[in-house]
Amino acid sequence: MAISKLHLLFLLSLVSLSLHRPVLSDNDEEDILLKGLNDYRTSLNLTTLTHNNNAECLADELADQFKNQPCTNTTGPASVPGSQPGFQDFPKFLTKCRLDITATRDGEIMQACVPNLDATLVLSNFTKSRYNKNLNDSKFTGIGIASDDNWIVVILTTNTTEGGYTPATKDSNSGALAFGVNGVVSSCLLVLLFSCFMF
Numbered sequence: 001m002a003i004s005k006l007h008l009l010f011l012l013s014l015v016s017l018s019l020h021r022p023v024l025s026d027n028d029e030e031d032i033l034l035k036g037l038n039d040y041r042t043s044l045n046l047t048t049l050t051h052n053n054n055a056e057c058l059a060d061e062l063a064d065q066f067k068n069q070p071c072t073n074t075t076g077p078a079s080v081p082g083s084q085p086g087f088q089d090f091p092k093f094l095t096k097c098r099l100d101i102t103a104t105r106d107g108e109i110m111q112a113c114v115p116n117l118d119a120t121l122v123l124s125n126f127t128k129s130r131y132n133k134n135l136n137d138s139k140f141t142g143i144g145i146a147s148d149d150n151w152i153v154v155i156l157t158t159n160t161t162e163g164g165y166t167p168a169t170k171d172s173n174s175g176a177l178a179f180g181v182n183g184v185v186s187s188c189l190l191v192l193l194f195s196c197f198m199f
Helices: 005-019 028-043 053-066 090-096 119-127 181-198
Strands: 108-113 140-148 151-158
Touching: 028 119, 028 140, 028 151, 053 090, 053 108, 053 140, 053 151, 108 119
Parallel strands: none
Antiparallel strands: 108 151, 140 151
16 A cells, blocks of 8 residues: 555654654753742842753752752751851862853852752742842842752852853854754654655
8 A cells, every 4th residue: 555645744744743842841840930039020020030051050060969968057048158068069060061160250059958849938948038139139130940859059140251150161062953862853754754755
């Protein structure tokens, strides 16, 4: 039984479209917190914070560092400023995220430990604590959020060279096309479709 080229085109189009479904985030805590923080800032007539991949990379490294620490009064927003332990691996984290220390100087790192990362409590830990001073500051324009276990880390960025969390060096792969699995499969289907019409 021969398949007409029109039927084949229709079938391949359906397969291709089904591969390009929106990807749901596995980081619901971060998405919920970002929406809550932006709603909070909007209520203060401040601009919303935009996602910053580099700040998120650093937040992810820091959250991973915190994950085995218990929640105490010496960690998170309830702590006395300066009493929190320093990040001894901070230079390593900057290197991994391709950041220069000067591009992080004006940013702000905030962390909270909330059992089970309850969304309401997480938001309160940032908006109803000493962290709200940073959230109320219009100089912050970007954000990176990451969580691990009971910890969530928020990094606020600016649009300045000292706080924009821009890469330390130009990424050698920045001009290359990056394909995920769906992109490769779709490309293969398009080549197959093209070859069917050529013969």
